[in-house]
Amino acid sequence: MTGGLSRALPGLAGTPAAGRTLVMGVVNVTPDSFSDGGRWLDVDTAVAHGLALVDDGADLVDVGGESTRPGADRVDVGTELARVVPVVRALADAGVAVSVDTMRAEVAEQALTAGAALVNDVSGGRADPAMLPLVADAGVPVVIMHWRAHAAAMQQADHTTYRDVVTDVRDELSAQVDAAVAAGVPTDRIVVDPGLGFSKTGAQNWEVLARLEAFTDLGLPLLLAASRKRFLGELLAVDGELRPTDEREDASAAVTTLAAAAGAWAVRVHAARPSADAVRVVARRATVSGRLEGAG
Numbered sequence: 687m688t689g690g691l692s693r694a695l696p697g698l699a700g701t702p703a704a705g706r707t708l709v710m711g712v713v714n715v716t717p718d719s720f721s722d723g724g725r726w727l728d729v730d731t732a733v734a735h736g737l738a739l740v741d742d743g744a745d746l747v748d749v750g751g752e753s754t755r756p757g758a759d760r761v762d763v764g765t766e767l768a769r770v771v772p773v774v775r776a777l778a779d780a781g782v783a784v785s786v787d788t789m790r791a792e793v794a795e796q797a798l799t800a801g802a803a804l805v806n807d808v809s810g811g812r813a814d815p816a817m818l819p820l821v822a823d824a825g826v827p828v829v830i831m832h833w834r835a836h837a838a839a840m841q842q843a844d845h846t847t848y849r850d851v852v853t854d855v856r857d858e859l860s861a862q863v864d865a866a867v868a869a870g871v872p873t874d875r876i877v878v879d880p881g882l883g884f885s886k887t888g889a890q891n892w893e894v895l896a897r898l899e900a901f902t903d904l905g906l907p908l909l910l911a912a913s914r915k916r917f918l919g920e921l922l923a924v925d926g927e928l929r930p931t932d933e934r935e936d937a938s939a940a941v942t943t944l945a946a947a948a949g950a951w952a953v954r955v956h957a958a959r960p961s962a963d964a965v966r967v968v969a970r971r972a973t974v975s976g977r978l979e980g981a982g
């Protein structure tokens with residue numbers, strides 16, 4: 687866990703440079719996301735929530751209109767556009783750094799026109815062949831997440847089988863990064879994300895978390911999104927009852943601490959304040975231990 691922050695945190699064009707791990711707050715404009723589905727479905731509520739996340743310390747706000755919860759069906763593009771674009775526009779107009787969580791080039795394009803600064807594609811460009819060329823043309827940063835299949839199928843056994851989950855995920859992620867570079871996206875605009883919970887069992891998520899250096903070693907900014915996910919609910923289960931999603935906040939912030947200590951560029955979270963506090967604790971400790979090492 688130590689040593690990660692001795693690597694400089696990479697900055698990324700168009701996103702805040704804070705000298706610490708950034709906090710990306712989540713606004714899911716969906717009826718069915720696993721932890722906050724239906725809560726921010728109308729534009730005004732979603733925008734107010736995004737602004738509240740910023741007040742609570744989010745550096746970026748990630749707006750999505752399609753649930754990727756295991757088993758979820760896809761929404762049509764018109765619905766996704768109608769959910770996402772007005773929220774992106776209002777937040778960007780208010781000066782918020784917005785990322786758009788979408789697998790569709792058309793949604794990304796309209797969100798960028800509306801003021802989004804970053805595209806977060808959980809499929810890493812695999813779901814829509816037009817995505818990587820679009821991102822390359824737009825000159826914006828993109829999150830390339832490890833992805834094997836759409837939500838309806840991603841937890842089926844054939845998609846959660848690995849020889850070694852960490853090396854396989856890293857290699858598959860590298861191949862997706864290569865595809866982005868081949869499409870014209872420069873490496874200094876690429877963020878990688880191992881995709882906790884996407885085609886991964888609870889045990890596999892823990893293996894990823896236990897070996898984060900395999901991903902920071904790729905030399906690209908790393909995003910981690912553990913917030914409220916099922917594997918935390920399983921960890922904290924009592925008598926086989928999962929801890930409810932809205933009671934996984936402390937565990938989510940604990941993962942933020944691990945991610946920040948490993949040198950992650952950003953964490954994607956539903957509640958900004960606990961993670962905003964955690965990244966500051968880690969950054970302060972890193973600053974002081976750097977000074978002490980320098981003095982010694």
Ligand code: PMM
Pocket residue numbers: 712714719720721753754755787806807808829831879881882909910911912954
């Ligand atoms: N997870 C979800 C949605 N978007 N984006 C990235 N980059 N990484 C993730 O792990 C990720 C994501 C699913 O969680 P949600 O339904 O709470 O948004």
